[in-house]
Amino acid sequence: MTNSEATNVTQRVFGELSDGTTVQAVTLDNGCLRAEILTRGGVLRSLQVNTPHGPVEAVLGLPDLAAYVADTDNLGILVGRYGNRIAGARYEHAGVRHWLDANEGRNHLHGGRHGFGRRLWTVLEQTPHRLVLALTSPAGEGGYPGTLDVTATFELSGAELLLTYHARTDAETPVNLTHHPYFNLAGDPQVPADSQWLRVPADHFLPVDAELIPTGEVRDVSGGAFDFREAVEVRLRRTDEAQVSASSGYDHCLVLAGDADCSAELYSPHSGVAMRIASPMPALQFYEGQALDCSQPKLGRGFCLEPQGFPDAPNHPHFPSTMLSPAEIYLHPIRYTFAHVSNASSWAEVGQALDANAGT
Template sequence: MPISQEKFGITDDGEEVIRYTLTNGNNLEVRIINYGGIITNIFAPDKNGKRADIVLGFNSFDGYKVKHPYFGALIGRYGNRIAGGRFSIDGTEYSLARNNNGNALHGGLKGFDKRVWTASVEGDKLVLQLDSPDGEEGYPGNLICYVTYQLTPDNRLTITYFALTDKPTIVNMTNHSYFNLNGHDSGTIDDHVLRVKASHFTPVNETLIPKGKIEPVDGTAFDLQSDTLLGDRIKQVPGNIGFDHNFCLEKPGQIKHVARLYHPDSGRCMNMYSSEPGVQVYTGAHMPDIIGKGGVKYRKFASVCLEAQHYPNSPNQENFPPVVLRPGGTYTQSTSYEFSVVK
């Protein structure tokens, strides 16, 4: 189906923000803006054919211009946390902005989520491009990034990432959509059922930096290998913070089934596939009360993020999958969210 577009706003620097609408003829609709590559809306039918918007966000660009919890955004150069905002490549140390409890988070003060990307439409694909200069936010190398969004006839929203560099650097890109399959305005995710195909996870310290260990989930609150009611399990996670943890996936580099999120009452189901070695499961415990679409007040545990990624703090952990991109190499990542209805 053709991709339509409309003006959505303008930045303080005078750059135009465009919203693109992807449809596939199956009553599924995805809206994306070129500011931060943000997914602003996903409209999906329930078991009775009634559509609801199943991602958190804002009605207008004004909400996205100010600080918010990365609703729907492309994250880069490095998604998640880097301890102390420091890392080394080939003996050279680099320093990043420390914007989260003394650590670097989601690309810094002005990461890829706060940049206007160059957009083009190629058939049923929305293609975004961003050039990140050497030294931006402390990261080395001129990085050229391409991200494509495609809504397929089989109800998959596929996000594909590519990046090239002229100097050794680190790259770890992801999408930060907040899902509530009962509708963004329906309250908590207590009645959602989640399954994650991960037998191991990375335990974290008090600032959510992995301790460097990869441990089995068996016998812990982090065992999501079978269908798990989130309302029950969230309460079992130590510290009353719910999930904000990296789960280790098999077959890094290969597309595989990662997770299944299901809402029994509506029948909406979302299966996730990815090439990445990890997925961050985040249930929104750190979200402040914030007014979103339709004047709805979003609170903690109102949504769940499933962020395909490399492990947090990988640049400082030799036993984690490597994240260094060198000249002549290509960073690639592919993640799909497949929507269906269980009647």
Template sequence: MPSDTTAENPSSPDAAVTRTVFGRTLRGEVVHRLELRLPSGASAAVLTRGAALQQLRVPDRDGTLGDVVAGLADVAAYEADTGYLGAVVGRVANRIAGGRFTVDGTEHQVPVNDGAQALHGGVEGFDQRVWHAEEVGGGTGPAVRLRLVSPDGDMGFPGELLAEVVYTLSEDASGVHLELAYRAGTDAATPVSLTNHAYLNLDGPGTGSIEDHELVLAAGRYLPVDGGLIPTGELADVTGTPFDFRTPRRIGASLRDADPQLLLAGGYDHNWVLDDCGPGRSATAAVLTSARSGRTLTVTTDRPGVQFYSGNFLTGSARTPQGRPVRQGDALCLETQALPDAVNRPAFRAEEFGDVVLRPGQVWETRTVLTLTAG
């Protein structure tokens, strides 16, 4: 990895990927920022800490480039943050009940960090690690691969896991595309479910609420949760509920309804069971639109679920590089993933959803694409 005093690629208008030093962690680890740029000016920036998406600049209806992802200004801000801004989270995204699970008759304990639950991999998940990054070529656009080795016993998970994510930025007549292609292998049976935790606002983070954004989720079922935000096990029909986003629905339309599930989570923080997505089946999971900027985001994935989180726990302590606070409801997440707590629920590991337990000799692969258009 390059030293902290040089840039791997010199800055120039023609450079597809530029690598610069972003800072150092409290442990003294160097964090790099890799910017992927297209000739049109659209760009994405990824950090080696947490393999985090720090920036995604795309045009609005007037052709003006603007960032749609909530990022932070420096390494210190990321280390202080508790909201997983832009990070790749794992070894298992979302919550594991009690932090406990059993694989092949052996019980394992992940340190809990969300009340009584283990969230996004435990106390020190993949979001807090510095990944190794390299530029890769031969694809549809500039791309970077980030790799992480998670040793046996890391946060209580069995087996050594080699995880990677490749970010590829491209564009064509249908829009700007950011592809996230994940891959993992292990030397012992272990649960795996990685996702990206980007916070999105199509008008620009810190510029106002996402309540006027319209959302479509291609899902006729969702997972109700208990007081610990762990799925109850029910795959509930969305019909007639605030969780029915099968046609465009303003996010703020039912956000403050006295619905028991919305009250438990302080808004939306639930997983939708996607109708047409799953292992070997890539399809549209979500469409998000803002009338203000004219931008539309389409999320395509082969994961069986998507966690829609309406930014309920954002406090304003996180600030964009421009110094704007990101407060409750100022950004949202659409996290494509396995169904939450699937390692403890055989029904959530049925063939239509895929098994979350990865075994030696198997390769875990998944792909999610964010496509942005304006009009």
């Protein structure tokens, strides 16, 4: 980092934890996007998209550290070791049963009580456009075998935010790292999140039981409430289909088609802001934030669109494996591309604007 870059780096004390540990808020700003990231949990607290009409806040955030410590909705966190749920907080591998933290009833969610979204990350590198955070999860933490060393790199480039996970382990362990921002691209909590248009090139989804655990079935989406292959206003797609009603809305894993061109696209006609998410992972968890109605009613709702491996994969041999061995390097880039399209006349217009900003 040059001296001129160092003077432009923005970092402030966001608060102190009960043990006196300081939590920092780091701001990245390249003129197109402005992101604020906390060292506790790697929380993406704010992501502003500059438009001809001024900045638009794309994610939901909380006012202070105390609110994040008390948060049970995982707003904006880096998720690990395992995003989503593992049934019964246990799995068996190579003849050995492993017991994990149970933190959602009898099940394991988002890494359990020791999940990465509640941990303090170390800043390895910081410039005005780039932040590298690091974390070591020791063997046995949360019940997982193997020490896992992780870095999460946030980078701004043009109208894109790139989050890249790298991880290595010294013993075979399940790993499913993802990201948990709540997106309402309207930038206004009074505008319902389900007025956003969503496209997900997924041809199947994973039905769940009453505990939101995959049943093991991989079901075709055709013609139902989970068919987002053509962009649609979400409130118009949601129906009283049993899978939606059972979870009071969407909280399901969509299985991307083999020829999927991205993980998801989202557009708010209110603000004109559009977003594309691209990741090499085979699935996307779509959660529409219905729990916020009770826990954070002033925030409104936001959509969690989480690229990931299959939930509960260690307990379903026919799901793609999420096991990481010491011989492998875990690599998961998540690219968020933004554009502004006022009064789009067609979805093709939204796609063209996003294409124009990709790779900037």
